[in-house]
Amino acid sequence: xxxxFPMRAVVQRVLRASVTVDGKVVGAVDGPxxxxxxGVTHSDGPEETAWTARKVWDLRLLRDxxxxxxxxxxxxxISQFTLYxxxxxxxxxxxxxxxxxxxxxxxxxxxxxxxxxxGAHVERGVFGADMRVESVNDGPITLLLER
Numbered sequence: 001x002x003x004x005f006p007m008r009a010v011v012q013r014v015l016r017a018s019v020t021v022d023g024k025v026v027g028a029v030d031g032p033x034x035x036x037x038x039g040v041t042h043s044d045g046p047e048e049t050a051w052t053a054r055k056v057w058d059l060r061l062l063r064d065x066x067x068x069x070x071x072x073x074x075x076x077x078i079s080q081f082t083l084y085x086x087x088x089x090x091x092x093x094x095x096x097x098x099x100x101x102x103x104x105x106x107x108x109x110x111x112x113x114x115x116x117x118x119g120a121h122v123e124r125g126v127f128g129a130d131m132r133v134e135s136v137n138d139g140p141i142t143l144l145l146e147r
Contacts, residue, residue, distance in 0.1 A: 007048040007107075008039035008083045009145040013061045017076045017135035019125040027123035032062060033074040035135050038111055039083030040104035041097050049107060051147050053114035061141055068120060075115060078125040078133060079108045101128055 017035040018028035029035065036056055057069045068075060081104065085093035099107070105127050115122045125131050 006146040007041065007044045007052050009052050009056060010037040010039075010080070010083065011035070011056055011059065011061065011143045011145060012135065013138045013141035014076075015136040015138045017133065019076065019078060019123075020132040020134075021126045021129045026126055027076050029074045029076045029123060031074070032071070032138065033076070034061065034068055035133075035137075036075055036077045037080035037083060038077055038108060039080050040099045040107045041084060042099045042103060044099065044104075044107050046110065048147060049110045049114055052145060053111055053118060055145055057115060057118045057120055059143070059145075061143065063138075069118065072119070072121070074121040074123060076123040076125075077108075077112050077115070078131065079104065079127050 012035045014029060014033055014035045016030055018025050034056065056075065058067050060067050062068065062071055062073060081095060081098040084098035085095060086097065087093040108127055112122050112124055
């Protein structure tokens with residue numbers, strides 16, 4: 001029987017962050033904001049997407065216990081299937097819990113759209129691309145969200 005995994009989001013408070021694809025910056029947060037690595041599993045849908053987006057938007061992770069919604073702070077979202085890597089056995093992780101691209105890309109798009117509907121300024125990586133992510137973590141503050 002396959003384990004049921006929730007959507008995962010690693011959320012970092014950053015002073016700045018950017019993502020580069022093929023030498024070109026495709027998304028950036030220039031100032032205090034959040035960097036979100038989003039992992040999608042097979043069963044994730046609208047309910048998980050809405051819950052996770054709302055949680056990211058309302059979490060009091062910024063300075064003075066403020067949220068991204070309080071500060072209108074920008075959010076850079078990077079799709080990250082490796083959040084479902086399982087390395088409990090052997091030396092090579094498995095990725096079985098990660099949804100394949102044809103399942104996870106629409107969920108990633110929906111998550112970014114949901115943040116936008118909430119009022120967030122959303123920057124994005126390029127789904128499935130080889131990306132270079134640079135960030136300055138503030139605090140450091142890093143939180144794993146699972147429903």
